[in-house]
Amino acid sequence: MHVNSCGSMADLDALKTICTEHNLILLEDACQSIGGTYKGKALGTIGHAGTFSFDFVKTITCGEGGVVMTNSEEVWTKCDGYTDHGHDHKGVDRGADLHPFIGYNFRISELHAAVGLAQIRKLDTFLSLQRKHNKALRAYLETIPEVSFRKVPDEAGDSCSFLSWFLPTEELTKAVIAEMKEQGILAGNFYWYANNWHYISKWDHLKNATTLNKLSDVQQQALLKLKDSSFTASDAVMSRCISTAISLLWTEEQIKEKGEKMVAVIKKVLTNATVNA
Numbered sequence: 001m002h003v004n005s006c007g008s009m010a011d012l013d014a015l016k017t018i019c020t021e022h023n024l025i026l027l028e029d030a031c032q033s034i035g036g037t038y039k040g041k042a043l044g045t046i047g048h049a050g051t052f053s054f055d056f057v058k059t060i061t062c063g064e065g066g067v068v069m070t071n072s073e074e075v076w077t078k079c080d081g082y083t084d085h086g087h088d089h090k091g092v093d094r095g096a097d098l099h100p101f102i103g104y105n106f107r108i109s110e111l112h113a114a115v116g117l118a119q120i121r122k123l124d125t126f127l128s129l130q131r132k133h134n135k136a137l138r139a140y141l142e143t144i145p146e147v148s149f150r151k152v153p154d155e156a157g158d159s160c161s162f163l164s165w166f167l168p169t170e171e172l173t174k175a176v177i178a179e180m181k182e183q184g185i186l187a188g189n190f191y192w193y194a195n196n197w198h199y200i201s202k203w204d205h206l207k208n209a210t211t212l213n214k215l216s217d218v219q220q221q222a223l224l225k226l227k228d229s230s231f232t233a234s235d236a237v238m239s240r241c242i243s244t245a246i247s248l249l250w251t252e253e254q255i256k257e258k259g260e261k262m263v264a265v266i267k268k269v270l271t272n273a274t275v276n277a
């Protein structure tokens with residue numbers, strides 16, 4: 001299970017090859033990438049099953065909720081029961097349903113779903129704005145040779161909800177973040193590497209397997225293994241990455257102002273580093 005993170009996608013051909021070779025199923029967390037595609041296929045529909053989240057920060061929202069997508073009737077039937085206390089939905093009423101397995105109440109409400117239906121109609125508009133604003137902001141950062149950009153396996157399929165960019169070193173990246181904070185322009189720019197929620201270095205609850213319920217031994221051992229795992233390859237990438245959230249509401253004037261301020265901050269940091277070297 002990979003994450004099609006920040007509006008874009010994983011290298012899906014490579015993952016599919018690994019799955020086929022080792023007889024694994026491929027699950028797509030596409031919660032951040034609705035509307036994105038890979039070689040013409042919608043993200044979230046390429047693996048055996050995929051998910052979208054409709055929580056309040058996602059590209060489209062129901063307030064809360066999400067969906068599972070699959071082409072497998074068996075998975076669909078199991079998801080349908082699992083999200084609703086294990087009901088098989090074959091009875092003439094709720095009391096007549098049978099329960100082939102234990103489920104949960106992960107149902108989306110009718111009211112939330114109604115909001116979601118209205119949002120879906122706006123998705124194409126949102127995507128075209130995201131793509132336009134992303135491209136416009138990127139043009140400013142592209143003027144700095146030291147800045148590089150996330151490798152997107154299929155550029156045409158990027159939903160463009162974020163622009164993820166890199167500086168040459170961790171030190172420079174941290175300095176840019178500090179300077180953006182200093183100048184009051186940090187909002188909407190995410191340094192996932194140092195954040196308590198989006199990167200594994202701070203996931204002590206997971207690494208210590210701290211749960212309120214009792215885990216099975218297998219689950220617990222799997223989590224505890226993370227403690228001794230090394231993530232140096234990921235660290236090397238994430239310590240240099242800043243993701244800028246793309247707003248639907250920006251005007252051309254605001255993009256210009258934002259772009260110019262970001263470029264000024266980066267140039268200032270790069271110049272200081274050269275002077276101090």
Ligand SMILES: *Cc1c(COP(=O)(O)O)cnc(C)c1O
Binds near residue numbers: 003
């Ligand atoms: C938002 C998100 C989730 C969780 O979605 P919820 O609707 O809050 O459960 C899972 N994975 C990714 C990658 C997300 O961005």
